[in-house]
Amino acid sequence: MNIEQGNGNQVLDLLGFLRRRGKFVAIVAGGIILLTFWLTMALPNLYTSSAMILVEPQSVDEDLVNSGVRESDLNERLGLMTAEILSRIRLSKIIDDMNLYEDESEDLQRIEVVDLMRSYISVVPVLSELEEGQRRRDVKFNTFRIIFQHEDPQVAATVAQRIANDFINANIEARTLVTGKSLDFMQDEIESLTAELAEVEGEIAKVKAESPGRLPEDFDSNQRMLQFAMADLRDAQRIFSSAQSDAAYWKNQALTASSMTGGGDPASPAHRKRLLEIERGTLLARGFTDRHPDVVRVEAEIALLADQIAAAGEASADGKEPPQSIGEQNARAEQGRAELRAAAAAEDIDRLREQISDLEARLAATPVVAERLDALNRQYEGLYRSYQDFSTRLQQASVQATLERRQLGEKFRILESAEPAPEPSSPNRILILILGAVLGLGIAAGAGLVAEVADSSVHTSSELQQSLGIPVLVSVPRIMLESDRAARSRRILRETLAAIAVVLFVLIGGGVTYYFVNMAGKAGVEEVDSEATTEEARRPLGRIDLG
Numbered sequence: 001m002n003i004e005q006g007n008g009n010q011v012l013d014l015l016g017f018l019r020r021r022g023k024f025v026a027i028v029a030g031g032i033i034l035l036t037f038w039l040t041m042a043l044p045n046l047y048t049s050s051a052m053i054l055v056e057p058q059s060v061d062e063d064l065v066n067s068g069v070r071e072s073d074l075n076e077r078l079g080l081m082t083a084e085i086l087s088r089i090r091l092s093k094i095i096d097d098m099n100l101y102e103d104e105s106e107d108l109q110r111i112e113v114v115d116l117m118r119s120y121i122s123v124v125p126v127l128s129e130l131e132e133g134q135r136r137r138d139v140k141f142n143t144f145r146i147i148f149q150h151e152d153p154q155v156a157a158t159v160a161q162r163i164a165n166d167f168i169n170a171n172i173e174a175r176t177l178v179t180g181k182s183l184d185f186m187q188d189e190i191e192s193l194t195a196e197l198a199e200v201e202g203e204i205a206k207v208k209a210e211s212p213g214r215l216p217e218d219f220d221s222n223q224r225m226l227q228f229a230m231a232d233l234r235d236a237q238r239i240f241s242s243a244q245s246d247a248a249y250w251k252n253q254a255l256t257a258s259s260m261t262g263g264g265d266p267a268s269p270a271h272r273k274r275l276l277e278i279e280r281g282t283l284l285a286r287g288f289t290d291r292h293p294d295v296v297r298v299e300a301e302i303a304l305l306a307d308q309i310a311a312a313g314e315a316s317a318d319g320k321e322p323p324q325s326i327g328e329q330n331a332r333a334e335q336g337r338a339e340l341r342a343a344a345a346a347e348d349i350d351r352l353r354e355q356i357s358d359l360e361a362r363l364a365a366t367p368v369v370a371e372r373l374d375a376l377n378r379q380y381e382g383l384y385r386s387y388q389d390f391s392t393r394l395q396q397a398s399v400q401a402t403l404e405r406r407q408l409g410e411k412f413r414i415l416e417s418a419e420p421a422p423e424p425s426s427p428n429r430i431l432i433l434i435l436g437a438v439l440g441l442g443i444a445a446g447a448g449l450v451a452e453v454a455d456s457s458v459h460t461s462s463e464l465q466q467s468l469g470i471p472v473l474v475s476v477p478r479i480m481l482e483s484d485r486a487a488r489s490r491r492i493l494r495e496t497l498a499a500i501a502v503v504l505f506v507l508i509g510g511g512v513t514y515y516f517v518n519m520a521g522k523a524g525v526e527e528v529d530s531e532a533t534t535e536e537a538r539r540p541l542g543r544i545d546l547g
Contacts, residue, residue: 016460021448029437029444030499034506036436041510043432045424045518047153051164052126052416055142078144081174082123085166088114094159100150121163122147143415151518153420160418168412179401186394193387200380207372214362216370226359233352240345246338254331273305 018025084090091114095101101113108116126143146164150156208215213222280298288295308329458464461472480488 017448017452020455021452024451025444025448027444028447029440030503032440032443033433033437034503036440037433038506038510038513040427040429040432040436041514042517043427043429044151046120046149046151046426047156047421047423048147048149048425049153049157049160049418049421050145050147050416051160051414051418052143052145053164053167053412054415055144056411056413078123078125081167081170085163085170086118086121090166091117094162098155098158100155100159120149146418148418149425153422157418157420164414164418168414171412176401179397183394183397183401186390186397189390190387190394193383193390197380197383197387200376200383204373204376204380207369207376211365211369213358214365214369216366216373219363219366219370222359222362222366226356226363229352229355229359233349233356236345236348236352240342240349243338243342243345247335247342250331250335250338254328254335256331273302273309276302276305 088111092110095105095113095117101116104116105113122145124145124147126145146160146167148156148160148163150159276298280295280302283292283295283298290296290299458467461475465472
């Protein structure tokens with residue numbers, strides 16, 4: 001190694017380095033490149049298929065019908081739907097239905113297989129050229145793509161299409177579920193409010209039934225009735241006082257008439273009866289018959305006086321002195337009528353006093369009943385307003401549920417179906433080989449430099465002179481004889497053949513590995529894959545049985 005001093009840096013003799021370490025560097029670099037080639041050929045081809053979904057707006061004018069589903073940012077909804085669709089349960093079902101990752105399932109647990117499949121799935125928005133320059137969170141997009149990678153292009157297309165269909169069905173399910181739950185909630189609230197209204201109506205009816213005449217609407221009529229009753233009471237009291245006064249007056253008159261009447265009083269009924277009997281006898285003696293008007297008159301008056309005398313006898317039997325004169329009889333009659341008026345007035349007074357007490361009790365109880373009814377009415381009005389509000393909302397929820405069941409709201413539509421990729425998308429073998437070559441050359445050069453620096457042998461006269469510190473007088477070059485040249489030629493030939501053999505072996509081995517990794521076994525599953533694809537194609541896109 002020739003070391004020269006220049007500007008304080010050591011410069012390596014590149015020619016000498018290549019002559020001494022070139023073979024080593026070539027072997028290391030070639031080995032790494034060949035190993036990279038073999039590993040690259042051993043990598044399985046991955047085919048990428050994608051399905052594009054368009055988010056269509058609501059078909060019906062939003063001013064006429066509100067969808068009833070909160071239209072959040074598509075990024076947010078897409079994140080939630082992606083988490084649901086790429087859940088372990090859904091991906092496990094896809095793995096089982098399509099018999100995916102059978103070899104991996106022998107060594108890995110199901111959760112690891114699902115994570116492996118999830119790593120090959122991507123859900124990305126499709127942005128226009130104008131939107132690509134904006135920040136992603138500020139971009140509003142209406143199209144996104146589902147991407148899936150697999151070793152089989154047909155499987156990649158089938159899985160991508162199935163996941164796209166799952167997105168469409170999940171969107172329909174989510175929207176119908178929201179509107180259905182809203183409708184059920186409104187119906188439950190309507191039933192609850194109806195029961196509460198009936199209960200409050202029953203309590204109001206019960207209060208009214210328990211408080212007849214004490215209701216607020218009876219207050220004015222009770223007041224008027226109380227005024228009328230008090231006026232009637234005053235009239236009855238006045239009538240009672242007047243009747244009592246009249247009764248006392250006629251009683252005094254009867255006593256006066258009784259004291260002035262004797263037994264031979266011509267005004268007494270007995271005396272008058274005797275005179276009439278004499279007059280009747282005189283008329284009969286004169287030859288008048290019983291049908292004569294005078295006889296009939298006299299007999300009628302006699303019968304009347306007989307009745308009066310009989311009545312007076314009954315009164316005498318009751319302990320009362322019978323009236324002896326017409327004046328006393330009239331006074332007694334007026335006294336009786338006055339006493340009857342007084343008794344009737346007394347009954348009216350008692351009745352009116354009871355009525356006034358009842359009306360006063362009603363008026364006193366009316367505020368309490370009014371307070372109870374006001375509380376119940378306020379409760380009823382609040383419940384009724386809620387009932388009307390929920391009835392309106394129930395109608396809206398019914399229209400919204402119908403809108404989503406008929407899929408007239410916002411919906412996902414497959415804009416581009418997934419198709420099998422004609423060429424693999426990865427791995428990029430050329431790029432890997434270039435990187436492997438660069439890496440191999442770098443490692444080989446580094447290893448050769450380390451070996452050169454670690455070698456303490458003297459290779460040139462300059463190195464010898466520098467290490468000994470004495471001048472070198474003569475430098476004898478290497479002498480190659482014919483036998484040496486022949487031996488070197490044979491060695492070079494052997495090494496070349498060996499290198500060619502290694503390269504051919506690696507190339508053939510890489511080709512065979514590529515065939516077994518990417519080609520063998522594909523023919524056996526093509527028929528199964530085509531059947532699965534046909535079955536998948538028969539399934540409607542974006543449709544769900546809504547019952």
